[in-house]
Amino acid sequence: MAESGEQESPLMSVNSSAEIDIEGDITVPGAPDSDDEPSTLDEPVSETLKRDAKAVGKKFFHVLWPRETKTLLREWDLWGPLVLCIFLAVMLQGSHSLISGEAAGGPEFAEVFVIVWIGSSLVTLNSKLLGGTLSFFQSVCVLGYCVLPLDMALLICQLILLASQTTLLFAIRFAIVILAFAWSTFASVKFLGDSQPSHRKALAVYPIFLFYFVISWLVISHSS
């Protein structure tokens, strides 16, 4: 294999100039068998499913208990953000539109989607422009997962709204949303904060703050 470096350049050039297409399976008795090394290309479907589901569950847990900063960043996925976003949009829409379906309900639902996805992309873009050492999807993943406390607040608020409304109940709802807002911001800053140089941290955190503030506003102002 040591020679391959020297051989490669003339061979590649003849392949490209003469267009020799060589394909097929080559088995040479003496050659090392590549199947010896374990490859996840051969793993059963159930294993892939289990591994991905476990990764998603782990991320949800880390948002609720934000202490380890690296795990959420290592492998990103957008399942959590998708589920949380759909939940948020459907709940804010009100369950009646899911069945009866007024056409007027459309844009509002789409608005929540656009706010969450475009919003998190813009926050990410901002932190990238500030020189953060973080890949795009990683940051969108973290911002999406950190909506979880606000989703929970929305669920609790929805339950409170079942009772007849008093000022006290509004105060409770308000407190819950504020708590969830603080939680979301705290968790995402904890995960994303390290990627920024310290003197620019405030500039990167401010849009995150605004992002969750808008979503919190949607949650608290929803009362039907």
Add this chain to the structure above:
Amino acid sequence: MAMMSDDATEDVALTFGEDDLDPKRRRLRHPVTVVFHLTFRILAIVVYLLCGWFSNSFVTSFVVIVVLLSIDFWTVKNISGRLLVGLRWWNYVDEDGESHWVFESHKNKNVSALESRVFWLGLVITPIIWIFLLITSLISLKFQWMIIVIVALSLNSANLFGYIKCKKDASKKLKSMAGNFLGQQLLKQAMASTEENQQ
């Protein structure tokens, strides 16, 4: 398009006459995977086209289609690609926050010709249908529905381009492997022809 269809048929380019010896290459070896590879993406299009008939709620159709599309994305990216054609693409992020795209191919996998044809056809045709639907939604000014089509297009074409990259990588790998094994003789020829080219 020429390039895409090239990719689709490249699998059967040179089989060293093994076809007659190994009838398995013509058969479906993972029928369930083939079904799942096609089911979700076709269902998404069918629901998009017909949702006006059985429900007039935009919200319900939106959620159903987006969920179908993301299930399809996951299935094609993680399951059907590696089982049907032995290819997989994924992304990882290193210590410095730099993101790397990995395009893998199985080194010695017997790919059934029929399966690979179904795989590539399914991969290529659905984005074309969505492009057509994008144009129709644009003309009829249904901007809410356009959001769905854009989501569909981005998910479907991400898989398409991922696998095209895998395919290119795989054929490059095979070429250099073949080059190493064919050895001296070819090397001499290569040297001769490059010298000729240079003159």
